[in-house]
Amino acid sequence: MKSGFAIFVGKTNVGKTSLINCLMGEKIGIVSDKPQTTRFRTSFIESTKEYQIIYVDSPGVHDARNLLHIRLNKKIFDSLDSFEIIVHVINPVTVFDKLDVEIQNKISNKKPRYLVVNKIDLVDTSNLNLDKSITSFYDQVIYTSTKNFFGIKELKKTIINNLNDGPMWYPESMKTDMSKEMLISEIIREKVLNLVRQEVPHGVYVLIEKINEKQNLIFIEANIIVEKESHKPILIGHKGSMIKNIGIESRLEIEKFFGKKCVLKLFVSVEKNWRNKDSLLRRFGLW
Secondary structure: OEEEEEEEEEEOOOOHHHHHHHHHOOOOOOOOOOOOOOOOOEEEEEEOOOEEEEEEEOOOEOOOOOHHHHHHHHHHHOOHHHOOEEEEEEOOOOOOOHHHHHHHHHOOOOOOEEEEEOOHHHOOHHHOOOOHHHHOOOOEEEEOEOOOOEOHHHHHHHHHHOOEEOOOOOOOOOOEOOOHHHHHHHHHHHHHHHHOOOOHHHHOEEEEEEEEEOOOEEEEEEEEEEOOHHHHHHHHOHHHHHHHHHHHHHHHHHHHHHOOEEEEEEEEEEOOOHHHOHHHHHHOOOO
């Protein structure tokens, strides 16, 4: 039996979660075209009789503008060297800037480390020339696209080949280490990110207030927290249209994931400037 942890690091919006979903063969992590979608270091587990891979998704590295950003950047690099395999994901449009250099400097040269150039469907690959002074640091450069699954098999094969003999760290049926509350919170936040096309999503947190699960039913009350009073009517929408659509899309995905009917009640409240308040970040698990 082979097993190991492969952490995916990179700037915001380079497609780390989408890559992991492709490697898993199903959507588990939330995805959006908004930067800073991922806020937690989360594990996604793929198990077979021959191996168990734990894909570790991390928040995107970015210029810190508030306390939340500072905490997220710190989380990314904490214990980075404890992972057996490091996958540095970059965007071919913005390679290789100061944030990528910062990431590279944090990666141990004693670990299997790979540079993944994702979203190559966005560029003409014949004009994509990476400086050898950059690529020589990595054991291999892999080009991928989650849009057409290009390079996904090669990436998975590379990870499998670098697994060591080890135990099955998680039960075979387990797909993620996210708690039920976190999973539901992230599903709802994904719908906010994808439906609200304004500045609001960056300042949204979804707090699960209540879960009551029965054999064929799960009842959930969730509080969508925004930073400004002006954001609240945007989330609610005209005659409640936006909050209704968020609820419908969230409920459908929750029902699909848990395999049972979902009753979902959503509320919207304001916590001014919550991303700069230590007490609230701790309450939300973002510290």
